[in-house]
Amino acid sequence: MSTRYFGQRIKRNEDVRMLTGQALHVDDVNFADMLHVAFYRSRDAHGYIKEIDVSAAQEREGVVAVYTAEDLGDYWQPGPLLVPPPPTIKGLIFNQRTQVPLAKDKVRYVGEPIVMVVAESRYIAEDAAGDIWVEIEPLPAVIDIEQALSEDAPPIHDDLDSNLAAHVIQRKGDYETAVQQADLVIKRKLKYDRGTAAAMENRGIVAQWDAKSHKLTVWDTTQAPIVIRNGLAAMLGLSEHQVRVIAPFIGGGFGPKIMMFYPEEVLLPWASMKLNRPIKWIEDRQENFFATTQERGQVHEAELALTRDGRVLGLKHNFIHDGGAYIPYGLTVPLNSQANALGPYATPNYYSEFKVAFTNKPIVTPYRGAGRQHGVFVIERMLDIAAKELDLSPIEIRRRNFIQPEAFPYNHEIIFQDFAPLVFDSGNYEPALDMAVEMIGYEQFIKEEQPRLQAEGKKVGIGVAAYVEGTGIGPYEGARITVEASGKVSVASGIGTQGQGHFTSFAQIVADQLGVDVRNVYLVTGDTDQFHWGAGTFASRGAVVAGNAIHSAAVEVRKKILKLASEKLEAAEEDLELADGQVRVKGVPETAINLGSLAVMANPLRGAVRPGTEPGLEATSYFGPESGTTASGVHALIVEVDPETMLVEVKKYVVVHDCGKVINPLILDGQIHGGVAQGLGNAFYEQLHFDENGQLLNASFMDYLLPTALDVPRMEIGHFETLSPLNPLGIKGAGEAGAIPAAPAFVQAVENALGEAGPEILEIPLSPNRLFELVLGVGLTQKTR
Amino acid sequence: MNTLHTITVTINGQAYEREVEPRLLLSDFIRHEIGLTGTHVGCEHGVCGACTILFDGEPVRSCIMFAVQANGHEIMTIEGLTPDASEENLHPLQASFREAHGLQCGFCTGGFLMTLLPFLKENPDPSEQDIREAISGNICRCTGYQHIVDAVKIAAAKMEGQ
Numbered sequence: 001m002s003t004r005y006f007g008q009r010i011k012r013n014e015d016v017r018m019l020t021g022q023a024l025h026v027d028d029v030n031f032a033d034m035l036h037v038a039f040y041r042s043r044d045a046h047g048y049i050k051e052i053d054v055s056a057a058q059e060r061e062g063v064v065a066v067y068t069a070e071d072l073g074d075y076w077q078p079g080p081l082l083v084p085p086p087p088t089i090k091g092l093i094f095n096q097r098t099q100v101p102l103a104k105d106k107v108r109y110v111g112e113p114i115v116m117v118v119a120e121s122r123y124i125a126e127d128a129a130g131d132i133w134v135e136i137e138p139l140p141a142v143i144d145i146e147q148a149l150s151e152d153a154p155p156i157h158d159d160l161d162s163n164l165a166a167h168v169i170q171r172k173g174d175y176e177t178a179v180q181q182a183d184l185v186i187k188r189k190l191k192y193d194r195g196t197a198a199a200m201e202n203r204g205i206v207a208q209w210d211a212k213s214h215k216l217t218v219w220d221t222t223q224a225p226i227v228i229r230n231g232l233a234a235m236l237g238l239s240e241h242q243v244r245v246i247a248p249f250i251g252g253g254f255g256p257k258i259m260m261f262y263p264e265e266v267l268l269p270w271a272s273m274k275l276n277r278p279i280k281w282i283e284d285r286q287e288n289f290f291a292t293t294q295e296r297g298q299v300h301e302a303e304l305a306l307t308r309d310g311r312v313l314g315l316k317h318n319f320i321h322d323g324g325a326y327i328p329y330g331l332t333v334p335l336n337s338q339a340n341a342l343g344p345y346a347t348p349n350y351y352s353e354f355k356v357a358f359t360n361k362p363i364v365t366p367y368r369g370a371g372r373q374h375g376v377f378v379i380e381r382m383l384d385i386a387a388k389e390l391d392l393s394p395i396e397i398r399r400r401n402f403i404q405p406e407a408f409p410y411n412h413e414i415i416f417q418d419f420a421p422l423v424f425d426s427g428n429y430e431p432a433l434d435m436a437v438e439m440i441g442y443e444q445f446i447k448e449e450q451p452r453l454q455a456e457g458k459k460v461g462i463g464v465a466a467y468v469e470g471t472g473i474g475p476y477e478g479a480r481i482t483v484e485a486s487g488k489v490s491v492a493s494g495i496g497t498q499g500q501g502h503f504t505s506f507a508q509i510v511a512d513q514l515g516v517d518v519r520n521v522y523l524v525t526g527d528t529d530q531f532h533w534g535a536g537t538f539a540s541r542g543a544v545v546a547g548n549a550i551h552s553a554a555v556e557v558r559k560k561i562l563k564l565a566s567e568k569l570e571a572a573e574e575d576l577e578l579a580d581g582q583v584r585v586k587g588v589p590e591t592a593i594n595l596g597s598l599a600v601m602a603n604p605l606r607g608a609v610r611p612g613t614e615p616g617l618e619a620t621s622y623f624g625p626e627s628g629t630t631a632s633g634v635h636a637l638i639v640e641v642d643p644e645t646m647l648v649e650v651k652k653y654v655v656v657h658d659c660g661k662v663i664n665p666l667i668l669d670g671q672i673h674g675g676v677a678q679g680l681g682n683a684f685y686e687q688l689h690f691d692e693n694g695q696l697l698n699a700s701f702m703d704y705l706l707p708t709a710l711d712v713p714r715m716e717i718g719h720f721e722t723l724s725p726l727n728p729l730g731i732k733g734a735g736e737a738g739a740i741p742a743a744p745a746f747v748q749a750v751e752n753a754l755g756e757a758g759p760e761i762l763e764i765p766l767s768p769n770r771l772f773e774l775v776l777g778v779g780l781t782q783k784t785r
Numbered sequence: 786m787n788t789l790h791t792i793t794v795t796i797n798g799q800a801y802e803r804e805v806e807p808r809l810l811l812s813d814f815i816r817h818e819i820g821l822t823g824t825h826v827g828c829e830h831g832v833c834g835a836c837t838i839l840f841d842g843e844p845v846r847s848c849i850m851f852a853v854q855a856n857g858h859e860i861m862t863i864e865g866l867t868p869d870a871s872e873e874n875l876h877p878l879q880a881s882f883r884e885a886h887g888l889q890c891g892f893c894t895g896g897f898l899m900t901l902l903p904f905l906k907e908n909p910d911p912s913e914q915d916i917r918e919a920i921s922g923n924i925c926r927c928t929g930y931q932h933i934v935d936a937v938k939i940a941a942a943k944m945e946g947q
Contacts, residue, residue, distance in 0.1 A: 011883050018891030019879040020870035021823015021863040025892070028822035123808065200827045200835055200892040200926050251825065251892025252926050285828040499890025499927050666886045673929030674889065701832035701924070709917040709930040738929075 005508035005518050009666035013519060014249075014503040023249040026204040026219045027282045034206075035064055037268065037281035038125035040115035040132045041290065042107035045141035045360035045694025046156065049105055049114065049134065056131035057117055062124035065275060066132075067116045067267070069104035075270055076101055079261045080231060083330035085166065086419045093167040097157050099326040099363060101263045107136060108156050108325035109360050110694055111290025113263050118271055118279065141360045141694035145297055145322040148357035156325060156358040165323045166331055166356035170338060172413040173349035175305070178314025182305035186385055190300040191763040192374050194322065194688040195681070196292070197367040198706055199498075201251020202283035203292055205264055207272035217244045218269055221251075223258035223496045224536025229528040231260055232269055240532070247526035253498035254678070255366040256293045258538050259328065264291075289699035293329075294688065295367035297322030297359075298337060298374050304382040305349075310390050310397045314349030317341045317378060321371075323356045324363040331356070333364060333371035335417040336470075340375030340740075342412050342422070344429045344468045344632055345383075345401040350414065360694045366538065368678055370417075372469055373740045377764060380465045380744035384751070385760065393446075394748060395437055398466055402429040409725075417539075418473040420627040427632050427658065428722045433466060435718045436656040440464070440636035454755075459641040460651070461753025465745035468632040471659070471733025472544025472724075476624030478533045479546065481510060481553040483561070483617035487581050487596030488520045491553075494534025495546045496526040500735065501667040505543060506550050508663055509729070513554035514561070515578030516595065533622070540631070540733025543663060548727045549623035556619030561595065564602055564617070568593055629724040631732040633657040635676070635741045637713075639749040646768040646775070648684055648750055650713040658720040660732035668734055669717055675738015677712045682739065683746040685711065687765045792856035796821065797865030805852045812836045814852035815862060823863040823895050827924070834923035837896035838862050844900045863895035866902075877943040878902060878936075887936030889927035897923050901937060909945055911937070 017023040054066040069076050079098040086092070103114045115132050119125035142148045142156055148163045156163055179185055206219040216238060222228050222245070229245040236243070250257065264281050272279045283291060303316035321334040338352045387397040403410045405428045412422040437443070445462050453460045479493040491510055497503070507521035524530045534546075562573040565583035569576070569591055577586050584592030595617070603615045638652040655672050662668050685705040689697040698704045723730030743764045750771070751761055759774040766774075789804040796819060803818055815824050815838065824847060827835035831849040838847045839861040866876040875883070878898055888894040897920060904919045905911070911919070916937045917930070925933060 012886065015883040015888060015891075016870070016872045016875065018888055018894055019863075019875065019882055019898070020867055021821070021895055022870050023891055025822070025825070027816070027826075030817065030820070122813075123806070198926060200833065200890065200924065201825070202827075250890065251827075252890045254926070285830065285833075499888075499892075501889070670886050670889055670928055670932055673931045674927045675929075677929035678926070700830060701828045702830065706924050706926065708921045708924065709934065710921045712929050712931070714913075714931055714934075715929070 005511045006663060008664065010504055010508055010518055010664055012501050012504040013507055025201060025249050025251060026206055026221050029206040029219045031208065031278040034278045034280055035118050035120065035275065036122040036125050037279060038117050038122065038129040039113045040117065040129045040134065042103060042110055042112040042114055044107055044136045044138050045110045047107055047136040047138040049103060049107060050137050051135040052115060053133040054115055057128040060124065060128045060131060062120040063117065063128045064120065065118040065271065066128070067102070067271070068114065069102040072101060076104065079328050081330060082260055082328055083332050085331050086415045088419065089168060089170065089415055091169060093164065094331070095160055095165050097326050098328040099263060101266045109362050110696065111362060116267055118275065141692065143359060143361065143690055143692055143694050145320050145357045145359060146299055148359050149320065149355060156360060163358040164355060165327050165358050168331065169353045170414040171351050173314070175314045175316050175349045175351035178305045178349040182313050183308040184306045184386065184389060186304045186382060186389065188302055188382065188385065188762055190302060190378055190381060192296055192298045192377060193765060194294055194297045195686045195765065196289060196294045196688060196704065197254040197256045199252030199254055199257065202285060202288045203257065203262065204282040205268045206278065206280045207269040208278040209272040209276060211276050215242050215244065216269055216273065217246065219246050219248060220265060221257055222247050223253045223498060223538055224260060225496055225526050225528055226494045226532055226534050227260050227536060228265060229532070235266065236269060236273065244529045247496035250496060250498040253537065254368045255370060255538065257498065258536055259293050259365050285701065286699055289696055290362055293363045293365040295333060295364055297364070300378050302378050302382050304386055306386050308390065310386065310392045310400050312345055312347050312401050315341060315347050315379065317352040319354045321354055321356045322359050322361065322364055324359060324361050326363050327356060328363065329365040332417045333366055336371035337374040339414060339416050339422050339470065340372040340468070341378045343376060343379040344403055344427065344466050345379065346403045346407065361690060368675065368736050369739045370539070370736065372736065373743060376467045376741050377744045380741065381747065381762065384748050394464055395433065395442065398433060399430060403427065416470055416628065418628055423627060424468065424630040425724055425726050426722050427468065427630055429466060429632060432632065432656045432658055432720045433634050435720060436464060436634035436636045436654055439654040439656065439716055439718055440638065440652060442636070445638060459643055459753040460638065461749045461751065462638050463745040463747070463749030463752060464634060464636040465741040465748060466634045467741040468630050469540065469733070469737050469740055470628040471540035471631050472625060473539050473541055473628040474624050475535055476622050477535065477546035477549045478531065478620060478622040479550040479553045480531055480618065480620040481550070481557050483557060483595050483599040485596050485600050487594055488522060489514055489516055490522045490524065491550060492524045492531040493546050493550060494531045495537045495542055498537065500542055500671070501664065502542060505663040505667055506547060509547060509551050510554045513558050514595070516581050520581065540735040544629060544727060544731055544733050545623055545625060547663065547731060548729055549621050551729055552621035552623055553619045556621055557617055560617050560619065561598060564598055565593055568601060623727065625726050627726070629660065629726045629732045631659040631734060631737055633737060635745040637745055637749050639753055641750060641753045646771040650680065653713045653715045655715055655738065656718040656720055657737060658722050659734040659737065660721060660724045661730040662719060662721065663731065665719065671734050672717055672738040673715055675736060676715055676742055677707050679739040679742025680712060680746065681707045682765055683743040684766050687767065790853050792853055794855045795859045797861055807851060807853050809852045810848060811850040811852050811855055812847040815847060821862050821864050825892050825895055827893065833893070834900060835893045835896040837899040837923065839899055839903065842903060844903055863898055866898065878905065878940045881940035881943060882936045885932045885936035885939055887928065887933040893923060893925045897925070897933060905941055905944055909941060911941060
């Protein structure tokens with residue numbers, strides 16, 4: 001192959017459209033006769049609906065329809081369970097309660113939709129939502145996740161005795177034996193509070209029922225258009241071929257845009273069919289703080305048993321996970337937390353028990369990291385504390401516990417979120433740690449810079465944290481690749497795209513196989529009429545699963561090209577090469593045929609198909625990995641804490657990252673940068689503050705602080721490649737990694753900066769205020785040992 | 786509230802006359818009345834910067850202005866940066882964003898470009914800190930800003946002397 005795109009820093013194919021304002025987003029879809037939707041949402045976190053009066057709204061000029069739960073009739077159904085609990089975990093309790101399209105009888109969180117207003121304009125729809133009167137008989141709100149499980153907490157779902165949503169125990173070896181053998185056992189309670197993904201584009205839906213063609217088209221900011229299509233067809237009694245779901249350009253996903261089904265996704269298509277008009281709802285930012293799913297509330301009780309030389313014998317890890325009012329996403333997030341607490345470490349004995357609590361807060365589903373960072377926070381903090389106790393450096397204690405390179409595949413003997421055993425396919429952790437230590441200048445900082453700066457009165461510290469990330473899980477993705485008569489190549493895949501660079505990285509894979517310019521590979525993604533098999537973009541799986549499906553289809557198309565060209569050029573296949581959009585005989589470049597002509601020859605008007613053959617230069621392939629592949633890495637940073645303001649400035653940030661074979665380092669760097677920014681936001685800026693009544697107190701960008709360009713440091717990235725044996729390209733996922741270890745590394749650095757007299761930090765997110773409280777000893781989580 | 790006002794607004798060099806409600810937001814006017822959907826709305830309260838446009842040459846947030854306030858004024862949106870949205874005719878600032886991978890989902894990008902255009906005119910050779918301060922009112926959730934900063938450095942070099 002003449003051009004090797006794979007592994008190159010290729011500029012993105014999709015950028016020109018985005019940079020010129022031509023990329024289609026859901027709110028850009030407009031029709032002349034379109035209706036607009038606004039919702040009346042619950043202002044109470046918990047209570048019984050006593051009365052709904054929509055009469056004033058109905059009378060307002062320009063209002064077309066007003067719907068409550070009663071109006072939906074049999075269409076009113078609790079949503080489907082996206083991911084059932086793993087069937088193989090014994091004794092598992094799971095109380096499935098999923099969200100409803102419009103609240104009936106009871107409201108369970110502030111922001112739960114109660115009434116849907118349809119009007120000629122969004123402005124009128126919002127006016128009319130303001131006309132609605134709903135009387136709620138309030139119940140005590142269940143907010144604190146530990147109290148949620150106490151006996152006197154009012155049940156959020158009346159048919160359950162308690163707010164226990166799930167209970168799972170997993171074991172490896174025997175933790176109690178580890179304790180008996182241990183020289184040191186450390187116990188701590190750690191907290192991780194809620195945050196929100198805050199994609200820059202809020203959610204939105206346009207639904208257009210065309211009565212004449214008998215087809216429903218839905219533009220949706222979803223990360224999983226195929227699943228939405230299949231579900232909508234079933235709910236609406238349509239054939240799947242009557243429903244087309246398009247996930248166009250999406251302004252950031254990060255997880256919460258894969259929640260099948262949000263109430264609005266159920267309601268808009270239904271209303272479009274009922275009213276026979278196109279209809280649009282665009283979430284506003286304030287709504288997004290309530291109506292889009294959130295993540296992160298967990299409380300952990302951890303115990304680490306070690307030998308005196310710092311080898312981990314066992315980990316006990318019990319936690320409560322805040323599920324919110326409903327649990328449509330099953331156990332994905334807490335299972336990730338449970339699995340990732342094992343980290344990259346060879347922990348022989350593990351006992352982990354978690355409970356999921358229903359609370360009167362917005363629904364929790366995966367957000368970048370999806371619970372992995374909670375587990376990483378726990379093990380990394382526990383190792384830091386152990387290192388102090390044992391007078392080891394944080395580097396050394398990690399080094400002593402890493403899974404060794406010859407131990408792969410390494411079986412952790414518990415079940416992961418994909419129901420498969422938690423087996424790490426590959427990795428090499430120590431060299432990555434060495435690289436990070438070298439890049440951050442660890443030794444020099446500890447021995448020279450820190451003492452020098454401390455002498456000047458500066459509070460500077462360093463932190464290093466390691467992590468693994470299970471990525472690229474199944475079930476599968478697919479792709480169809482076609483060489484067109486123009487010589488251009490089209491690729492259709494089912495996954496949605498939210499900025500990951502799919503139009504480029506996938507094109508690179510194809511361009512290398514077919515010997516075409518990367519700009520001549522045209523990707524269609526997220527349109528169910530173009531490709532209708534697949535799952536979606538989540539769990540850092542796009543490049544791994546769809547990427548390998550695309551690779552496989554490209555290999556098939558290449559075979560077809562060579563076979564046909566061999567006939568036409570009267571040359572053996574092995575004497576042919578694909579380059580510059582042509583097939584040519586090696587060493588005889590004038591004996592060539594371009595791919596476009598060959599595509600026409602493959603689909604002639606006479607005699608195109610003989611038995612056992614297909615027309616065209618086209619192939620469809622699928623890739624379904626047996627299990628996920630394990631990416632890993634190390635983050636290191638240096639911070640300075642201002643003792644007056646408790647503001648923390650990150651002076652230097654280093655990421656060493658191993659996601660196997662890298663398709664496009666430029667895009668990968670971007671993924672890591674963005675992940676780190678979200679991780680630092682999670683560590684120091686972003687926290688959702690609910691009061692005791694379940695009212696969110698900071699539901700705006702004025703009050704919920706997203707990191708700005710002044711807060712996110714410049715990062716240095718070291719790439720380290722351990723190829724995955726689980727897929728032909730050897731790649732691993734990278735989407736979430738940046739966000740996962742940032743918090744524990746940050747906390748370690750802040751603790752280090754504050755020194756021996758400073759607090760032990762066992763919670764995240766921090767803020768200057770909270771750091772002040774911790775330094776003053778206010779509200780310190782009690783140490784138990 | 787429903788009384789309509791006739792306004793004339795020049796957007797990207799073209800004059801538009803429309804009848805609008807006084808409460809119509811300028812962002813909605815640009816996007817849904819005129820159909821220039823490259824201006825994105827991220828927060829509707831003037832914080833995220835995605836909806837930034839040039840209003841008589843100054844960067845403003847179109848989500849916290851009313852359309853009637855634009856009567857008689859000149860606006861430039863992201864669509865006004867190039868004559869034809871082709872790769873060859875990208876504005877140097879746009880080309881630099883592409884070169885440095887300064888965008889991922891692209892939703893905030895228009896606001897960054899419109900903020901940076903006047904900034905680079907006044908600061909042809911900005912330092913990294915200058916750049917970070919200039920874009921500190923624009924939120925990007927994808928990039929962590931580093932590639933945006935790199936893009937601005939490249940753009941400054943390209944635009945020097947223009």
